Amino acid sequence: MNNKRILYLIIAVVLVGALFVLFLNSGSEEPTAAKRKKVDYSSHDWKVDLSLDNKNPYGLYAFRELTIADGRFTEFNAVSDYNLLDSIVQLDSSMLMFIGMDLMLTDEEIDLVLESIDYGNDFFISAEKIPSYLLDQLMSEKALTYYPNKKAPHKINKKVYDMYYFYENDTLTEIWDLFNPKKLDTLTNVLSTIYGRPNYIEIEYGLGKVFIHLNPLVFTNVQLLKSDGKSYFKEVLLTLEQPKIQWLTFANFEAKPYSDKSTSFENNKSLLSELFKHPAFRWGFILAVFGVLLFLLFRSKRRQPIIPAVEDNKNTGFSYVDTLAGIYYNKEHGDKILKIMRRNFYSAVYDHFYIDLAKREDSKPIIALSKKSNIPTSEIEQLIKYLEVTTKVSDIFLSNTYKIQRSFYLKSGIWNEEIRQKQINSSVSIYRQKERALGTIGLGIFIIVLGFIFLSVSLGVGVLFWPLGIVGIVIGTRMLNTPAIILNPGQIELNPLFGKKVIILHENIKFIEEKGLNSLIYFKNGGKATLNNSQLDQKKIKALDHLKQRFKQT
Structure with missing residues (x-):
């Protein structure tokens, strides 16, 4: 091949690559001013993330700035290391403060906080989920209740401030957590x-003193930037007396529900769909295509006809369900989902108890259902009230309604004990971090492409890059497809990257200890196994918490 032909070949490859790049980037150009304005109010900006640095609608950036600017507080310290709690509780004239969806303090940490309060400090909590241990220490009986509505008039110091639940600048029905005044102690001061x-x-x-506020969303940016929200916030600050605020950042935990169905659906995703989500992966794919082209031009040779592989049939039931759910979710048709839930509920009651609730004209069918199912009429009326809401509903409202409906199915016997045990006995698979797996695969592809480039310039050392790249791809594929841990009802399966599978029976475990980023499993025979939590998928690692609590060292 002479120099002129090589030059023509290089020009052709560059043109093909340029067209390929333009094709991949054709849908990712910079948005215009009108489009950019629309992005500012896209759905992902409305995610609830109650952190002090979050400037999105449901963040606490405005809360921190307004609190500091108020001038009544001399210090505002955000503590992110839980190991400093022992030192914080010993400070004088301090207000321990937490605002979040879920207060994740252990019983021992709660005892330290209460001991500090007993000596004169205060504790301000605003959360939807408060540990039962803390409530038991402060109240003689459980007094929590709720009220669903779009509007929530907050009355404080004889002044009323209207609050709403906003999503995409629209008001939706929200479940507002409240206290039952009849169950509060007489010494409790209602603010x-x-x-x-x-x-x-x-x-x-x-x-x-302990201050408990059940609606943390009223302190978010979207509320404080409105006149009623800001005025209510100022009234709340007037109730606080301590000059120093110790913000418990480490106690802020945003729970993400785990679903076995989502795991099955995610395993059916194509690897290329993950690659094209990120520009870095897209460029890695481009380099791989160039490597294949160079291989075909310089080193390939057809030896035998290609035999297509026979693919196994896949169960796409979960994929079908998740696809339908995604259609409703993306189009924000929460009212249609609620309508389907209502229709399924009426059908289940009719099939099981022969009672038609859809055509009821009075309360007689509800009374009959209560007698047959042994469930109070108040619970049935509450469930029907939620299912028959006609206004636009939020995701949180749908989730809470589903929990109440599921509880009715289990209590009434519509779902039998066999289904309950099947859910309890199902296994949980925890995979390694997807980012590391894809990074390892990308590194392997890059090494192979680099080997092709060396071979294209007649450097024989490029051959050595192939096995290294293949090893990287194999390791990355194993990290992506093989679960690191499988939690079964009576045992734990560990799948290391290298070596055989290890099965640990629960009856052989002595205790599990947290040490840094590792979880140490100690056996009754004196041995131990180490789990590196930093390598596991952080979305699914919470499934280990129940096991750690069960085998916690005493």
Whole structure:
């Protein structure tokens, strides 16, 4: 091949690559001013992330800035290391503060906080989920209730401020958590109410006070940038007396529900769909295509006809269900989902109890259903009230309605014990981090492409790059497709990258200990196994918490 032909070949390859790049990037150009304005209000900006640095609608950036600017507080310290709790609780004139969806403090940490309050410090909590252990220490009985509505008039110091649940600048029905005033202790001081029921109370504990607010979303950016929200926030600050704020960042945990169905669906995703999501992976694919072209031009030779591989049939049932759910979710048709839930509920009641709730004219069918199912009429009426909501509903409202409906199915016997045990006994697979797996595969592809480039310039050392790249691809594929841990009802399966599978029976475990980023499993025979938590998928690692709590060292 002479120099002129090589030059023509290089020009052709560059043109093909340029056209390929333009094709891949044709849908990712910079948005215009009008499009950019629309992106500012896209759905992902409305995710609830109650962190102090989050400037999106449901962040706490405005809360921190307004609190500091108020001038009543001399210090505002955000503590992200839980090991510093022992030192924080010993400070004087301090207000321990937490705002989040879920207060994740252990019983020992709660005891330390209460001991600090007993000596004169205060504790401000605003969360939807508060540990039962803390409530048991502060109240004689459980007093939590809720009220679903779009509007929530917050009354404080004889002033009323209207609050709404916003999503994409639209008001939706929200479930507002409240206290039952009849179950509160007589010494409890009610500071704020919604529809006459307390949502913000003050409890004296020793020399200090505990302030509990059940609606953390009223302190987010989208609320504080409105006049009623800002005015209500100022009234709340007036109830706080301590000059130093110790913000418990480490106690803020955003729970993400785990679903076995989502795992089955994710395993059916194409690898190329993951590659094209990110520009870096897309460029890795381009380099791989160039490597294949160079191989075909310089080193390939057809030896035998290609025999197509026979693919196994796949169960796409979960994929079909998830696809339909995705269609409803993307188009935000929550009312249609609620309609399907209502229709399924009426059908299940009719098939099981022969009671037609859809055509009821009075309360007689509900009374009959209560007698047959042994469920109070109040619970049945509450479920029907939620299912028959006609206004636009939020995802949180749908989730809570489903929980109540599921509880009815289990209590009434529509779902039998066999189905319950099947859910309990199902296994949980925890994979390694997808980013590391894809990075390893990308590195292997890059090494192979580099070998092709060396061979194209007649450097024989390029042959050595092939096995290294193949090893990287094999390791990355194993990381992506093989679960690192499988949690079964009676045993744990560990699948290391190298070596045989290890099965650990629960009866052989002595205890499990957390040490840094590792989980150490100690056996009754004196041995131990190590789990590196940093290598596991952080979305699924919470499935280990129940096992760690069960075998916690005493």
